[in-house]
Amino acid sequence: MVLLLGASGLLGHNVLRILLERGVPVRVLLRPGTELLFPAPDVVRGSLLDYGTLLAAAAGCDAIVNCAGTTDMRLPRTEDFLPVNRDLPALLCRVLDATGIRTLVHTSTANTVSSGTPGWPADESAPFAAPFDRSPYAISKKAGEDLLLAYAAAHPDRRVVIVNPGFMLGPYDAKPSSGALLLAGWRRPLMAAPSGGKSFLHVRDAATAIANALKRGAGGRYLLTGESLSLREFYALQAQVCGYRQRFFTLPTPLVRLAGRLGDLLARLGLRTMLRTHNTDQLLAGEWYDASRARRELDFPATPVADAIRDFFAWRASSTHRLRR
Template identity: 30%
Template sequence: MASDLASNQETLVTVFGGSGFLGRNVVRALAKRGFRIRVAVRRPELAGYLQPLGRVGQIHAVQANLRYPASVEAAMRDSHIAINLVGILAASGAQSFDAVQAKGAETVARAAAAAGARMVHVSAIGAHENSLSAYSRSKAAGEQAVLAAVPSATILRPSVVFGPEDQFTNRFAALARISPMLPLIGGGATRMQPVYVGDVATAVAEAVDGKARAGATYELGGPEVLTMREIMEIILAITERNRMLIPLPFGLAKLQALFLQFAPGALKLTPDQVELLRSDNVVSDAAKAASLTLEGLGIAPDSMEAIAPQYLWRFRAAGQFQRNGA
């Protein structure tokens, strides 16, 4: 272990999108393994909170914007490994799905190839070039561009990711705090395999450590396949909220999303997000058969019911002081 840490100290890893929800967990996982970490973000002056995750001088933030190739090339200078975590859940202005998740991924991959660096690219389960969702199509285009530039790149496709700062469980818990009912888009039958952010970060670190297959695509899911209704029920049980779950047909949900795409915070819903919910988001049988999963990397995934209570307690009526049954 000590020898591994010593050798890793000679390896510089550039993490694009390292200040986000998944990014900070990836930076922490890499820091524990002794890597030198360069965090490439649009606003490095706002990423100072990452430095305490490692030793003095181990983590350094630099400016980079995937829409500007020169900044990406500068961020990759002298780097041995590139990690691309950059992604958006909703397009806005110049930050379109294509610009960020397709062309942006290509820009990182080309910079990695020019630097002779290995690459780990985080995509998403459901990425497909013929998807009705612009999000999924751009994710698929990004994967293709990465492998075209760096054929040895490892692609990681997580299902929906949960954790303390997520925009998934926290969003519905926040909605339950202000609304007497929660919508079940498409009846809540869509199946997902929620995966803990810490497990995804560990998978990224394993790939950086060379323990993932070069050129392979891994699908990362948690230990359980749950419907949206079951996920909502778990969140309500943890937050101790009694709320009605109202089925909402896809057509009506998409109509509402035309207006809610401009709403703030937890109320925001885009037509593209409705499209995403038309398809299940689970690890494929092919990935399981090929051991291209968390388990294939030697990671035993944590369940939502085991992790979510550690941070969703703040949505209870009395927070951490809520008594059971109160």
């Protein structure tokens, strides 16, 4: 039995789907008020930050998969991210100690790793570096990683796998989360975006690697990254996949930086906005990663990003969700 946390999100839904397809018994712990997009046979409800709830949910399980995370980039302070991104991993270590569960697969982010260069893509040994080391989200995720790595070093009988996904796209993105980037450019005749880029991948590839990690992999960190594309290249690919024409305009870097500074001012006045310097700096950066360790040890697939775009829109069209900007 696997205890799955964070099943209501994009990645969690895809992990749950794969585990159910494989016939793996899964127990899902859902926060009150959250729902799944498809039924699961064993669902319990309670706070992810309550030790007693976690301990009861883990009873009879032999592994835990944690896909839960606070990701709202409008949150102004690192402290806003810490309860789920750092304190939950600490609670899970206590659960491992109390239950004897030996396997934990924890989801972090590729942004805790330096983004590398086209000629020297970063692997898991690369340090935490700018611009991500100024992001409250990434700082909180790094804190959770450091805690788990220290726990694993002190408990060699436990297998702690940390996965570091890039920018995931695909089905079951109900909010949407990362799919908002796709909807922002969908069928717009003119699209403008900053000069940076992301490492894009199909969410099902990340979910497959996580499911495989229950039985495979030595432990430690695994980058789950894909195609490094600038935003210009990404939106050109989306237009090609979706069958429309679009002109693209790269926003001037000084304008993007000015927007970040204005957002910082609004935040000091108490307004929540994603336009913060630590966010806009990331939109000006490229991302180049080496995921060969995960390909080798976790059988991490490499689905084309075009398929991820296609699958996102196909799922939105076939579900109760409607395409809207």
